[in-house]
Amino acid sequence: MEYRQITEDYAVSGQIAAEDVGAIKAAGFKSVICNRPDEEQPGQPSHDAIKAAVEAAGLAFRYIPVVSGQMTVENVEDQAEALDELEAPVLAFCRSGARCTNLYALVQERKRG
Structure with a gap:
């Protein structure tokens, strides 16, 4: 599974599968947003x-x-x-990671006012 690190605490990826959750957990992620x-x-x-797979692995979703x-x-919001x-x-994650990246940028812009 490939992902792109945006900040120390936020990364994005394309579509994941339940089989990817072990690698996600092993990479140190604590939460997943779809x-x-x-x-x-x-x-x-x-x-x-x-x-179901994310929560079974002890991660938040x-x-x-x-x-x-x-x-x-x-x-x-x-x-x-x-x-x-x-x-x-x-x-x-989304289809390619682009929406997640754009959404994160808008969240940061909103925080800055």
């Missing part, structure tokens, strides 16, 4: 399947679906709240 809506692409794992090209203020509440480091 920013990909279910059924965005045929055959992708559901967030419930990922959540949050589902904040963001429709590609349609990010909302609510998405940014939900992501900011999750980042405040979840134990770091956090791995966020």
Whole structure:
């Protein structure tokens, strides 16, 4: 599984599978955020399947679906709240990692005012 480190406490990746959770835990992540809506692409794992694997491994999970090209203020607020509440480091995933990266940038911009 590949991921891109954005900060010391936040990294992003493309779609993960339940089988990736062991590697995620071994990499030191404490929490996982899914920013990909279910059924965005045929055959992708559901967030419930990922959540079950993540929680079984003792990690925290949050589902904040963001429709590609349609990010909302609510998405940014939900992501900011999750980042405040979840134990770091956090791995966020979507289809490619781009939405997670853009969402993080907007959260940081919001914090700066």
